[in-house]
Amino acid sequence: MNARSRFSWPATWPCRLLLLFAALAPTALVPAGLARAVIAVPVLLLVPGALTIGATPARRSVDAIGFGGLAVVLSALWLAFAALLLNALQVRITPGSGYVCLLLTCALLALAAQWRLHRWPAEASGWLAEPDEAPSRGAWYAVGAAVAGLALLAGGAFVYVRESPQAPAAYTWLAWTGAQPDGVIAVSPAGLTLPFQIRHQQAGTTAFRLTADWTGANGQQHALAVPQTMLLGGGETVQAKLTIPPPPGTCAYRVVVALTALDSAHPQTWSVNADVRAGQRPVEERACAS
């Protein structure tokens, strides 16, 4: 074997694939996303599997596309096995640990594959499966088919996403904001402010009435604050608040803030509620009931 053939692709492909995998490390400097993926995905999802097949005598009975298919499947498995191994070793699965684990795996597989090539040089003769096919023809056909298919798929997806209409956002909400303690909220002598938010994600402007009431044990509503009327435009978000003094006595009161749309024949109402009481605990209050 002369020096040229000693370093030819058929004689050294496991080592070259290992170098290719090792060269993935600098891609961490490439911004995450499509650019890095275009470089990393083919290596990540072909090299570990290809080295696995290379490390066994099974390689000779696999043609180019079978080799590619099996390599992809085995590579995907190695990703899972690497994560499983790291988990068993109680090492966190991170970009670094995952990559190092796979690199070590690839190194072991490349060693085995290279040893096989050294021990049985006849295996370096490529993946000739069909005697009437040139060794590389199947691989080039596969690459061409994959590129053409992916271009078609990507083109279809691009056109579809570009032409798809935006899903209409049509809703209004009312929600408490800020800290929301459990149970009945104690109102200090200085009073309490309950902030809330109104979001009107509809087309056009709508008139609303905002009310605040309180209810007691019998559920009957009592006005708590002077209602407000307002116009909200599409996509508008409004911050509002309900300010209350300490409620009379030591009973709990349920305060209810409600928003009612005024423009439609069947006005829709949104509401939120909270229980409040004056700061001190009730002792024996005849005016209260559970």
Place this chain on the structure above:
Amino acid sequence: MIVEPQPTSPDLVHDARQAVPHRHRTPARNTVWVWLVVLVAAAEVGGMAAIVHSYLIAQTTVSGEAEFIWFWFGMICVELPVIALLARRATSAAARSALLVVIGIVTYAPKLLRDPGAPVYHDEFAHWRDTYDIIASGRLFQPAQIISIIARYPGLHAATAVVVDITGLSTWQAATVLLLLCHVALLLGIAALARAIGLDSRAAALAAVAYGFNPSFLYFDTQFAYESMAITLVVWTLAAFAQAIRAAGGPRRRAWCGLTAVLAFGCVITHHLSTIELAGIMALVSAALSVPRLARSAGWKATAATAWGLTAFTGAAIVAWIAFVAPATIAYLSPYLGSGLSQLMNMAVGASSGRQLFSASLSPGWEHLAAFGVPIVALGFAVGGFFLHVARPTATRLPSGRQRALLLAYTALGLVYFPSTVFILSPAGAEGARRSWAITWIGLAIVAGPVAAWLLDWTAARARRLTRGALRPALAVLAVMALVGGTAAGLDASYRFPGPYLYGSDARSDTTELNAMTQWFRASFGAGNNVVTDRFTGLIMGSYGLQDLADPSSGFPVWDLYTGQPGQSLGPPFLIADLTSSDYRYLVVDKRMATDAPQVGVYFEGSEPDGFVLPDGQPIFKGRLAKFDGVRWMTKVFESDNYAVYRMDLPLASPAYQVGPAAFHGKLTVGR
């Protein structure tokens, strides 16, 4: 494809190259090829445009026929010309494999276009969340939301997480790349398996094409779920297994045994049912190899021992995994089979009427007809395969020994498809039956490939041009019917096509309002809150919302909160105690529960009691959801058009409320 040059039987494989003498390319033939490639490329582009157009129509249509017509026109354009090219005798094995790659990629288009940017299917939300948890925590086996068992089978999630980590792609992008590759590898795997069994490259490629007509191929097995990766692993394990059987012994057999074991173990950590089915197929093949009359050839005992050894390894691996890692698997799987069988028994004795097929389907009648025709076509091909292999062995040159045993085992596997179709009539068995078809079609495809090749040759041999001209379109019509009917028998149109919001549909419940509520919830209360809600709200809250959802069951009947009558205390008491002890803090209500019946038939999960939709079609929840506003231990913290969020203040306290009027006045202030 995997090709094993067998010293024992090289001349027994019917190969195109044996039948067609080598012909040199002439300029005229090259011109024909160029034209063929141009025509096929034009059909591919036109077909893809039609598929895109069908999806754009579907986005704004609740149920129409136009999207179906455009879709199938597109699919026929992208598939049939490639199949025709692949089926030509003159096409080389390498070109056939490349054409299979094209079919694999373009048949991923329907699913890619269905959800190009985010999960849409029920199981996809669960797998997305599990992958997110692995990436966020750096640990496998995190408790899973939505489908708890998936956490114990981390193969797909772990692989996706590593791709995300190393490439910087989003979880969904990484999953899409991985699943596209698995999808293409699945077709190549079927062809590899067929070659390993002994079919020539043409019959093997046609077997792969036939497999592509199975009901799970276009949508179910392309979703981001563990079975999508597992089915590819199953097929490649079987291909390696067949190679191990056919290898003459020595290092090559050991190598294929090793690869079989690696792939089988990969299957074990990826999906329970697929691995059990894999072990079953391996046992079937091993049994066929153990029948002396069937498998008799040199070294058959050693071959049978190898097959049984690999089967035992796979069986032991899945049993050990279930015993030590995923003991919940038994409880997860057993209700499906048990209920399916008992419902079939009830139907047999007339105690129940079973399912009405396509009763809630949005797809047109001709799709249903095609779906009913698929088993008939499949039966025709199965009988044809039997006739070819047994009655006319010279047609396929089926050898005695290992190859015959393999082929008969796969024929037996394919025949399981026919009794399994009965289960489709049982509500509980339908899901299992559908899922089994991805497996049984492996056998059917292996049988159908040589039959298709033989039929093509037979039609080509007809002397009369008219007969030839009529028979080939008839074969194309059969292929189209199998494609349309097979897909229609799989998933419902609401899964297959985008479209307007549909209450109670897994795949069309994601709205901007639900997403806005979920984002508000997460921004207000953080991740990891224990939340009670319905199935469809839970998909988004349990995935993007990163909340931990209640898993409703008869032992934890959270639906009782919703069905409770106004004015009565919520219960039962053990449920309230469980909610308290497990620290459930929030209840989310979709107000449409009170007005709409769910498209998938359940509001929560399959184990919920019957009768949530009353005989008059009204939901039992009508008039029962506003009661939460008056529940003293619940505080309504959010309300939008269709959703209300309540904080549950558990354990139950009994605050004393004001009785009668009081001078209590505050002030509303609105800012901008």
